[in-house]
Amino acid sequence: MLTARKAISIGEAIEKIMGDVCTGVAERVPLMEASGRYLAQDIRANQDVPAFDRSLYDGFAIRAKDTINANQMKLVLIEIVGHIGAGAVFQGEVSDNQAVRIMTGAEMPKCCDAVIMLEHVKELMVDGKSYISIDKQIAENEKVFKKGAEITEGSQLVKKGERISPGIIGLLATFGYSEVLVGAKPKVGVLATGSELLDVEEPLAPGKIRNSNSYMLMAQIEQLGATPVFLGKLEDDLEQSFNAVEQALEKVDVLITTGGVSVGDFDYLPEIYELLGAQVLFNKLAMRPGSVTTVAKVKNQFLFGLSGNPSASFIGFELFVRPVLRTLLGNKQPYLNTHKAILTENFLVPNNFTQLIRAKVKVEGTDIFAFSNGLNMSNSITSLVGADSLVLLPPSKCGYEKGSLVDILLLSEEGQSECFFLT
Amino acid sequence: MLTARKAISIGEAIEKIMGDVCTGVAERVPLMEASGRYLAQDIRANQDVPAFDRSLYDGFAIRAKDTINANQMKLVLIEIVGHIGAGAVFQGEVSDNQAVRIMTGAEMPKCCDAVIMLEHVKELMVDGKSYISIDKQIAENEKVFKKGAEITEGSQLVKKGERISPGIIGLLATFGYSEVLVGAKPKVGVLATGSELLDVEEPLAPGKIRNSNSYMLMAQIEQLGATPVFLGKLEDDLEQSFNAVEQALEKVDVLITTGGVSVGDFDYLPEIYELLGAQVLFNKLAMRPGSVTTVAKVKNQFLFGLSGNPSASFIGFELFVRPVLRTLLGNKQPYLNTHKAILTENFLVPNNFTQLIRAKVKVEGTDIFAFSNGLNMSNSITSLVGADSLVLLPPSKCGYEKGSLVDILLLSEEGQSECFFLT
The missing domain is CATH 2.170.190.11 (Molybdopterin biosynthesis moea protein, domain 3.)
Structure with missing residues (x-):
């Protein structure tokens, strides 16, 4: 049965998701383990630097x-x-x-x-x-x-929420922080759905493919600073799937599923959300790839229903899961950095949806050129290899010509405080 | 006693260092632990993708x-x-x-x-x-x-030396790599010198400062993908210091010392290099901060004698230690990325040496502006906090005006294959 779904924009989707997300809990870690974490305390100078002339x-x-x-x-x-x-x-x-x-x-x-x-x-x-x-x-x-020439006692040096860089580590050591309060890493479960999935160790079999999304997403989660939890895969069976999702929600802070959110006969996630009494924030997006990306909440727990297609799943994570995890970690810059770039090929097909093209940027002088990277299909995995950015092509009746100035999202680690889609 | 030292350029220094550095050993790790490591094998398609229509x-x-x-x-x-x-x-x-x-x-x-x-x-x-x-x-x-529409069996997909991104993890899973051959992490020892140093846990005492460089450098080493080894600190005593350095060289692949390389009465590193029979590649650089940075080799083992000043030590690591560690890891892009940027303040002091200004970049449209970040002194630690780049000001008789187009080195994780200083 086909249920009518209303496609919303990426910006609307992010607004719905980020509406009431708060910083998660904090924990104290030794200085040696604090690098790359997010400060859960302001750092003030507890002495002058230098402390003497x-x-x-x-x-x-x-x-x-x-x-x-x-x-x-x-x-x-x-x-x-x-x-x-x-x-x-x-x-x-x-x-x-x-x-x-x-x-x-x-x-x-x-x-x-x-x-x-x-x-x-x-x-x-x-x-x-x-x-x-x-x-x-x-x-x-x-x-x-002179005493205090660099830093005077009591001055505020680093704000809560900053990523702890090597420079900040040096600063913390200077002030004698042998332990630091940082955002605890949220546990993020990854559950793949689909009877076609094989484990990575299994030999190929007719009609089957290996579960690549789970490993890719775990790497994305880890790169972002959270803790990935591998939850295996589900067969196309409603009851079994419902039980697995319910149990998973007890083990993790955030749950990501891949596949099962479309309108196919074995796409059980919509029914599972209903059985859980989850609030579905949206189940259709005006974007490609990933138009079926669904986000739901059970109380305060997020369920991200990403597409089963690798490119769609990767992009769904970067756009929607990333800001939630970064916010839980206490980071105030949860979004991908943006930049302007020059398009190096024609995209002349009309499109009602925003397209996200996996791309590679090349800097020449002060200009940045964006080259599309491999097959532009939602199920492509190769287009993600070597991609360092996503080109954004908003809905358009005539498409985009080579040479157009376009917005790109940079797939780097560091983020920005303002969401491109909300500005 | 003052020994005459000949200052060489950053480019010459990098050439001397990188002359005969080779890729280190490889090791096999589970796919789940491969993210962020460097491939020590080419990845070829062992099947078509899709494997069937x-x-x-x-x-x-x-x-x-x-x-x-x-x-x-x-x-x-x-x-x-x-x-x-x-x-x-x-x-x-x-x-x-x-x-x-x-x-x-x-x-x-x-x-x-x-x-x-x-x-x-x-x-x-x-x-x-x-x-x-x-x-x-x-x-x-x-x-x-169609079968093979994305990837045909036998095609080369990722080259040895690439950093394993989440996309590559997905690709490896697709092809059933439950284990991957990656560059083993070199062990990098960090040894601080100077009787003025306190451990991070110790309370401040007259004339003393806390050892901040070691922690900062360990964070830099870790961020780069190698394994930091904390070796504590040395008092200003030649025999004790020599023994400690000799023992350290048995434990680690690369040794970094901080301090002790200048011409002060307790700067024992030059004597230690002599006692070790080390080949000193250079001991004076035409750059600020960090002009006393010294690099020596005992057989194939590098000894990086970085300045004891935080900013100088940080920069010495990024310019000289980084390409060695990345090369040992098998990465073919060991250097910091570069970019052009617009200077936002005057630097009108004449300088015989290349200056490296800790900076923060701001992107506006297609322009990148570089703002100097905090105290421009070699002993500054605050200038490293929040710095995302280094502005390069080559030797000049009249300095640089606000608005000049300058080269910057980006302090990001990913690198480039060509060294800015060698082009």
């Missing part, structure tokens, strides 16, 4: 006023009264016309206010005492990294 | 010639003689004017050569038999995904 170079810590009269005609002799490496603190006194040999990063001795580099002095001995001769005036604070 | 839609498999005379004035009645779902194989015969109800992805029955969609027929009963009525001519192969 530091020498910026290997040289001599001096008192700037002792050099006021120095020039190439009139050298100033300053006595070396000590030697200090990084990590040590000079305990002595430094009086007029005295200096301390100091290494990069070491704390400035009290009473010293400038550093002259090793390369800029001459060392000499007079009456068994060591001196340096200086032939130019040195300004106060020269070559000194 | 498949229906592209839910509908009826027919013989196209039966519809030759069909039009809206003259309906053709075709008897339904079977029903087939995906994964099953129709065993019966299909004769003239007969059809089989067929679901998306199912194997076409023998003798059928086209599919008409469910939406495009009317079903009816005549004398207890089921028929469909067709009102238009259907072409041979319509709505059929």
Whole structure:
């Protein structure tokens, strides 16, 4: 039986999905495991950086006023009264016309206010005492990294929701965070439907294909920072499928199914949503591939019914699952980055639906060109290999000519806070 | 004692480093663990895709010639003689004017050569038999995904050295690769030098700072796909440091040290290289930050002597360590991606050295603008937070004006095969 479905736009679909999604729970992890996770706490400076006046170079810590009269005609002799490496603190006194040999990063001795580099002095001995001769005036604070010059205690450094980059790891270490509060990884179940599916280890058999979507989706989930849970595959049997979905929902935070959402005789997902009492947010999209993509909710739990076709399933994940998982992780930039690009071939077929073309971009100077990547069919798997972007072709009566400026979604890891489809 | 060092360009340095680096060893991993690794084998199609003629839609498999005379004035009645779902194989015969109800992805029955969609027929009963009525001519192969139409057996699909993306995971599953040969992860030791360093857990003390470089570098190593090995820190003591470096070289494939490569009194790395009989490839670079970056080799093992300053150390890793690790992993695109960008502020100071400014890019239309990110000093850690690129300012007598078109290196995960500095 064919049920009439109303196709909605990608933007409407994202609005329905993202309406009430909130950040998930947080967990504390050791700093060594925090890289790539999302901060669940703001990071404020708990100290000044530097925490003390530091020498910026290997040289001599001096008192700037002792050099006021120095020039190439009139050298100033300053006595070396000590030697200090990084990590040590000079305990002595430094009086007029005295200096301390100091290494990069070491704390400035009290009473010293400038550093002259090793390369800029001459060392000499007079009456068994060591001196340096200086032939130019040195300004106060020269070559000194003043306490708090980079960061002042209490300042806000990184906001909750940021992805923890290597630079942020360095910052956290600087402030002594041996543990960090990050967004816990949502568990995302992947359940394939279809009697035609074989496991990856099984030999091919007549009429059968291997289950490739589950593995692909698990890689997408993992790349996004969540935890994939392999739930195997379902035969085309309603009761068995319903039980499997019900049990899966107890094990995972989010459930992705592939296949079974169209109008075929064994497409049981619509009936399963009904039996579960799920709220179907939409079951038809004005996009290709993936027009049958269905999203439903049971209480607060998402059920993503992706197409069984590889390209459609891949795109459905990036457009709809991705922002939910990223939001659960606490990330404030859950959407794919967008860019303008120049189309390198004609797409002159009229289309009522937005087309998403798997593409490869090439940068030349300041221009970005988008080349379509392999077979433009929803069941293509090769078009995903090497694709680094999706070209968006909105509905059009005459299609798009080569050379048109089009929008592309970049299939990179990092995202943006504004959804292209909602702007 | 100050030893004269000759500053070489970044390009020369990369040439010296990359001269004889080869791909490392390979290992076999389960498909589920292969995502993000680098292929150590070419992937060829071991079957056609599809492996058999498949229906592209839910509908009826027919013989196209039966519809030759069909039009809206003259309906053709075709008897339904079977029903087939995906994964099953129709065993019966299909004769003239007969059809089989067929679901998306199912194997076409023998003798059928086209599919008409469910939406495009009317079903009816005549004398207890089921028929469909067709009102238009259907072409041979319509709505059929022919055997081998996407991939023909034996064709080369993905080359050795490619990063295994989710799309490639899907492809590998399609061809039944339950295990994949990938580049083994090189073990990369990180050893910090300097008596001023505290562990991340230790409370601050006078003259001391926390060891932030090691954690940052470990995150960079991990992000790149290699295995970081934390080796702690060294006091400023030559013998102890020499022993530690010698032992470290037995545990890891590549060794990174931070600090100790300058001309300070406790900068022991130059002496350690000598004691080890290491070949120093260079110890001075015409770049800022990181001019003291030193790279040495003991037999085939790399010792990267990075600066102890966070920004210098970060950049030294991305420019010099990265291409070595990526090459060991078997990746053929080991270098940072480059792009042109518009400078958004003046850098008018003359400079004999290439400057690398930590930056953040902003895309507007087809233009990319580069904004410098925080304190432009080699010891800055905050400038790394949020930086997504490095602006390159080659040596110049008058500096660079706001609005200039400059080259940037993108700090993303994926790389390119040509090194910017070697072109």
